[in-house]
Structure formats: structure tokens, C-alpha cells
Amino acid sequence: MRLGATARRCTPLLPQAGRCKPILEEHPVNDSPFMRTMRCLTVLGLGSLSMQAMGEDSANLFNGGHNPRIKRIHGVTVTGTNSVRGKPFFDWGPPFGTFNFPDLFVYNEHGTEPLLIDENTPDSAIVATGVSPEYLMIRGETADVIKPGTVNLPLRNIPINIDFAYIKRTPLRGFDTADPLELSQSEPSNPITLGQWMKASGVATIDCSGDGATVRLRMRNLIPNRMYSAWATMSLPPVIGQPGGQNAFPYPIGGTPANAFLTDRNGDATFERWIKFCPFDAPATKGSKPSIPAVDIEVLYHGDFQTYGAIPEPGLMLGLITFTHVVFPVNVALLNN
Amino acid sequence: MNHYELKRVTQIAALSALALLSTKSLAVGVGDNTTQGEESPERDHYRHHRIERVIHGVAVTGQNDVRGKPFFSWGDPYGVFHFPTVGIFNPGGPQPFPIDASTPDSALLSTIVDPTFLIVAGATEADIDPSWVNVPLREIPVNTDFALVVKKPLPGTLEAELPIQQSQAEPAGPITLGQWMQANGTARIVCEGDGARVTLDMKQLLPDRMYDVWATLGLPRDGSSDKFFPIPLGGTPNVFITDKHGDALFKRWIKFCPFKPETTNRKLLTINVQYHGNHQNYGAITEPGFIHGLWLGVITFNHVQFPINVDVLPQ
Numbered sequence: 001m002r003l004g005a006t007a008r009r010c011t012p013l014l015p016q017a018g019r020c021k022p023i024l025e026e027h028p029v030n031d032s033p034f035m036r037t038m039r040c041l042t043v044l045g046l047g048s049l050s051m052q053a054m055g056e057d058s059a060n061l062f063n064g065g066h067n068p069r070i071k072r073i074h075g076v077t078v079t080g081t082n083s084v085r086g087k088p089f090f091d092w093g094p095p096f097g098t099f100n101f102p103d104l105f106v107y108n109e110h111g112t113e114p115l116l117i118d119e120n121t122p123d124s125a126i127v128a129t130g131v132s133p134e135y136l137m138i139r140g141e142t143a144d145v146i147k148p149g150t151v152n153l154p155l156r157n158i159p160i161n162i163d164f165a166y167i168k169r170t171p172l173r174g175f176d177t178a179d180p181l182e183l184s185q186s187e188p189s190n191p192i193t194l195g196q197w198m199k200a201s202g203v204a205t206i207d208c209s210g211d212g213a214t215v216r217l218r219m220r221n222l223i224p225n226r227m228y229s230a231w232a233t234m235s236l237p238p239v240i241g242q243p244g245g246q247n248a249f250p251y252p253i254g255g256t257p258a259n260a261f262l263t264d265r266n267g268d269a270t271f272e273r274w275i276k277f278c279p280f281d282a283p284a285t286k287g288s289k290p291s292i293p294a295v296d297i298e299v300l301y302h303g304d305f306q307t308y309g310a311i312p313e314p315g316l317m318l319g320l321i322t323f324t325h326v327v328f329p330v331n332v333a334l335l336n337n
Numbered sequence: 338m339n340h341y342e343l344k345r346v347t348q349i350a351a352l353s354a355l356a357l358l359s360t361k362s363l364a365v366g367v368g369d370n371t372t373q374g375e376e377s378p379e380r381d382h383y384r385h386h387r388i389e390r391v392i393h394g395v396a397v398t399g400q401n402d403v404r405g406k407p408f409f410s411w412g413d414p415y416g417v418f419h420f421p422t423v424g425i426f427n428p429g430g431p432q433p434f435p436i437d438a439s440t441p442d443s444a445l446l447s448t449i450v451d452p453t454f455l456i457v458a459g460a461t462e463a464d465i466d467p468s469w470v471n472v473p474l475r476e477i478p479v480n481t482d483f484a485l486v487v488k489k490p491l492p493g494t495l496e497a498e499l500p501i502q503q504s505q506a507e508p509a510g511p512i513t514l515g516q517w518m519q520a521n522g523t524a525r526i527v528c529e530g531d532g533a534r535v536t537l538d539m540k541q542l543l544p545d546r547m548y549d550v551w552a553t554l555g556l557p558r559d560g561s562s563d564k565f566f567p568i569p570l571g572g573t574p575n576v577f578i579t580d581k582h583g584d585a586l587f588k589r590w591i592k593f594c595p596f597k598p599e600t601t602n603r604k605l606l607t608i609n610v611q612y613h614g615n616h617q618n619y620g621a622i623t624e625p626g627f628i629h630g631l632w633l634g635v636i637t638f639n640h641v642q643f644p645i646n647v648d649v650l651p652q
Binding site for chain 1: 480481482483484485494499504506509545547554571576577578591592593603613615618619620621622625626628
């Protein structure tokens with residue numbers, strides 16, 4: 001199908017329909033009047049609402065014309081691992097079930113420990129660093145390994161490396177507040193509230209119709225002018241509290257450093273990478289080592305403004321410098337929240 | 338002839354051949370593509386307050402270094418000070434070969450630590466890990482573990498034996514001097530009010546790779562003891578990732594006009610676009626040279642420089 005053909009079909013419905021994007025031409029599509037309308041709505045920015053209303057199966061139909069090897073998945077804005085305001089949103093399957101823990105907290109101005117986020121937490125609450133007991137448990141650690149002063153920091157106050165010896169770290173003032181030649185953080189550097197955090201959204205299109213897969217992420221309303229990275233969870237430990245399986249490392253989508261991206265001043269970003277396997281299938285491994293399809297794709301926020309090569313963060317830094325922001329559930333059962 | 342003897346010879350040759358510096362590499366003059374103000378009547382009001390200039394970037398092989406030769410003068414006291422941050426891979430020895438005007442485009446780029454740079458950095462040979470020198474740029478070790486201990490070269494995503502093996506993004510082929518020198522870009526700087534909008538339009542850098550943007554500042558006017566110290570242009574994170582063509586757009590606001598250097602204590606000398614060969618960055622500094630010898634030339638590499646308040650040398 002040619003682009004021009006699509007544009008003509010859209011025209012009777014909406015005058016702006018000529019903006020239909022060629023990406024819709026990459027796959028054979030169901031060309032019913034309903035689907036043509038939906039394509040045009042998507043071009044006009046209404047697709048997100050439409051697609052959410054339709055559900056994933058309809059989205060697949062919309063995007064790939066019954067091709068089960070192409071899926072469009074809506075991201076879930078999270079406040080932790082399988083955690084949305086303190087509640088799980090999917091089931092990992094046995095033995096984990098709905099295991100979840102927070103890696104984002106609320107700043108506690110009256111104490112040293114941050115507060116937990118739940119459904120009653122106001123949108124105006126300032127989000128902060130923290131480490132949950134569940135996270136320590138699965139890493140086989142205890143709370144005494146957490147360095148003093150690293151928790152209950154508003155996300156904008158996370159110390160940034162300023163030292164060629166890689167020792168000194170300090171929070172940086174926002175660019176507008178800092179002196180002209182001072183080391184600073186780019187704007188906007190306003191306090192990050194829970195409401196701002198939860199506005200993030202994204203759509204992943206995973207195309208396994210050829211060799212490997214193309215993963216496209218279209219992200220909206222992340223933290224503006226900041227660093228993110230995308231990872232696939234490829235393994236779960238056999239028992240909670242034990243080390244992960246043979247493939248326990250998160251997989252950088254597209255290889256390093258192309259799994260990193262920067263948001264624009266609106267917090268938006270687009271990301272397209274090719275990977276060597278289809279996330280819907282169990283990838284090949286050496287010998288008899290177990291393998292599972294990708295559990296999810298996670299978009300992580302880097303609060304210390306740096307990445308760490310082929311791993312998301314060093315040590316126990318999830319919740320201290322790195323934060324799961326949007327999750328695309330690939331092979332997990334969503335709960336009916 | 339060892340590396341340092343080679344370097345001296347190269348420097349002599351470089352000086353004598355300065356006049357032969359290629360037209361392409363110096364077709365960059367700050368004034369060549371300068372526009373000032375706007376012609377439209379509605380903007381006449383701002384005519385005396387608005388300065389807009391387009392500055393062409395220069396693909397470099399080091400700090401103020403194009404194939405072994407300087408392309409600008411810093412002014413006093415540094416003059417045409419320059420040093421390489423990439424070398425040519427030497428399969429037969431521990432030290433890379435220096436790059437000069439006669440180095441073929443097919444030559445394979447490698448890491449290098451120049452003795453001159455060490456002096457500037459306040460370091461010594463003891464601060465270098467020899468295993469990180471003379472490493473082809475695609476084989477620079479990348480951190481692969483949660484303890485930040487295990488660093489190793491990563492295969493390309495296509496080359497990886499197993500689908501979910503840690504890998505580096507494609508293209509992951511050898512980086513040649515010819516590919517490196519194809520990089521180019523423009524910096525559009527528009528001074529308005531108390532600051533300036535900076536837009537870097539980068540082309541043909543290494544595809545799908547990490548870069549960041551630094552402002553190299555001059556010595557303080559007030560006589561304080563600061564040395565050359567790069568600051569992240571527009572604040573951290575000052576990073577961008579190139580697309581599959583090696584292109585990228587980078588936009589930031591800065592709080593001073595680079596073309597009014599008298600308004601700042603330290604004038605902006607150059608804008609430096611740096612390649613991160615180990616696929617990570619380090620917050621508000623360029624690289625942590627004082628740990629494990631991760632110096633400029635070992636993990637980070639000047640790729641394109643924009644001369645702002647320096648004197649571009651005549652062709």
C-alpha cells in the first residue's frame with residue numbers, strides 16, 4: 001500500500017488526515033472503515049485513548065492486521081518493580097506471583113526515612129530515594145549496607161559525580177539558579193512530584209515478523225531533558241532471595257550504548273532498536289540452560305545523570321540513583337486493577 | 338623508533354606542513370558563516386541585542402589536533418598547544434602510531450595517552466594502565482557487572498553468539514580514520530537577552546553511540562587558580578545518542594553570550610563533542626582519569642570541536 005492511498009482514505013474523515021504516518025504502511029492492515037477511522041485518530045494524537053479503550057488484542061489487529069508477531073503494548077507508569085502506587089499490576093507466575101516492591105518513595109521532611117507511596121498519596125508529594133526491605137531481601141542484603149544520607153533525597157537532589165577521581169558527588173543546582181559557569185543540572189529542575197511522575201506514558205511496538213525483532217518505544221511526558229535507558233527482563237530467580245538464573249542480567253535493548261536515550265524538553269522521546277531475538281519467544285541458550293521469553297521491557301530513569309555500560313546501575317542502587325519509570329508487560333498476566 | 342621519538346618527528350613535520358593543512362579541515366572559520374542580527378523589520382528592535390552565528394565544527398583527532406596539527410591558537414599562554422586523543426592501532430607493539438597527514442583513511446583507530454596531556458592533567462606514566470592503551474576503539478572494555486569490576490569488550494549485536502548476550506549496538510565494525518574524519522556539524526548560537534540558544538546539528542558521527550557536549554573555558558580573568566576545566570554545556574546530563582546514520586540534534590540554553598566574552602569571568606573557547614568509547618558517561622565530568630587510568634584518549638575522545646573564541650589558523 002502506498003502512503004498516498006492512506007492519505008486519500010483519511011481525507012473524508014478529517015482534514016488533517018494527510019498527516020497519516022508511513023509507519024502504518026509497513027504492515028498489511030485491515031482496511032475496514034472502522035480501522036481507517038482509528039488510523040486517522042491515531043495520527044491526530046487520539047490514538048492512545050482509542051487504543052487503551054480497545055485493549056491489546058484490538059491493538060494488534062489495528063497495528064499488524066492479525067499478525068501475531070507484531071504487538072503494540074501500552075506502558076504502565078510505575079513507582080517500583082511491579083508496583084503502581086504500592087500495588088502490583090501483573091502476576092509473574094510461580095513462585096513470585098504478584099511480588100512487588102517500591103523503588104520510588106515520598107520525601108519525608110520530618111524524618112530520615114522516606115514515606116511509602118500508596119493510592120492516597122497526593123499528586124503534590126515530592127518523590128524521593130529509598131530502598132525497600134523486599135529489594136534488600138531479593139539481593140540477599142540487609143539494611144546496614146545502605147549508606148547514610150542516600151535515602152529520602154528528593155530526586156532532584158541526588159548527588160552527581162563532579163570529580164575526575166570519581167569520589168566527590170554533590171547535588172547540582174538547576175541551570176537557571178546556578179552561576180553561569182557553575183556545574184549545574186539542566187532545566188527544568190523543579191521538584192519532581194508524584195503527579196508529574198505518573199503522567200509518563202508510552203507505547204511499545206514489537207515487530208517479530210522478520211529476523212529478531214524491532215522494538216519501537218514512543219515515550220511521552222517522562223522527565224524532560226533527562227537520561228533514560230531501556231532493558232528487557234530475561235530471567236527470574238527460581239526462589240525469592242536466591243540469585244537469578246543463567247540470564248539474570250537485564251538485557252540492554254539494542255546493545256550498549258544504544259539502549260540509552262535522552263528526553264526532549266517536553267519529556268518525549270522515540271526509540272527504535274533491533275534485537276537478535278523475539279521477546280515473545282524463549283531465546284536460545286548454551287546447552288541445557290533454561291531460557292524464558294522476555295518478561296517485560298523497562299524504561300529506567302537515571303537520577304545521577306549517568307549510565308553504567310551494560311548494566312542498569314551498580315550495586316544496590318535501584319531506588320537510589322536508578323528508578324523504573326515505565327514498564328511494558330510482554331509475557332506476564334496483567335491483573336484486573 | 339619508539340612512540341615518543343615518532344611523536345617528536347611528527348610534531349616537527351606537522352609544524353613544517355602547517356601551511357598544507359587541508360582546505361576541508363580548515364574551512365571552518367568562525368566568520369565564514371557568520372550572520373548577525375535579523376533583517377526582518379519586526380526584529381529591528383532586537384538588532385543590537387541579538388547575535389546569531391553559525392560555526393562549523395571540525396573533525397579532530399585530539400585536542401586542537403587535526404591529523405597531528407593544530408587548527409587554532411588558544412591565545413596566551415597556550416598558543417597552538419595540541420595533543421592527540423586517538424592513535425593508530427599498532428598490532429606489533431604496545432604503543433599506537435601517531436596520526437599525521439599521510440596516515441591512510443583505512444588505518445584503524447585506537448586508544449592513546451599522550452605524554453603532553455598527562456602533564457596538563459597533573460598525572461604521570463604511573464597513572465596509565467598499559468592494557469588500556471593501543472586498544473582499537475571498538476574493543477574498549479565496557480562495564481558488564483553490578484560491582485563495576487568486570488569490564489570487557491562487547492561483541493556486536495549481530496556477532497553475539499547468543500541472542501541475549503551482552504553486546505554493543507550495531508554497527509560495531511572497526512572504526513577507521515576515514516570514517517572518523519567524515520564527522521561534521523554546525524553550531525548555531527543565538528544570543529538573546531542574558532543568554533544564548535545553542536543548537537548543534539551533528540552529522541556522520543559514529544552511529545548509535547554516546548556523545549556529550551562540553552564547554553572548554555579559558556583561564557579566569559580574576560586570576561583565580563582554575564585550570565582548563567570543561568563544563569557540561571547547558572547543564573547535566575549533556576549527553577546525546579546518535580541515530581543509525583550518526584546524526585544528532587542537541588539544543589541547550591546557556592546563561593551568557595559566547596560572543597561577548599567580556600561578560601564572563603572565563604570565556605568560552607571551544608565547544609567539544611566527545612565520544613564515549615566505553616558506552617557510559619560520568620555525570621558532570623568528562624571521564625574519571627584518576628581512577629584506573631580512564632583518561633581522555635582511553636575511554637573518551639574529542640571528535641568534533643567548534644572554535645568559538647580562539648584564533649583559527651590560516652590555511
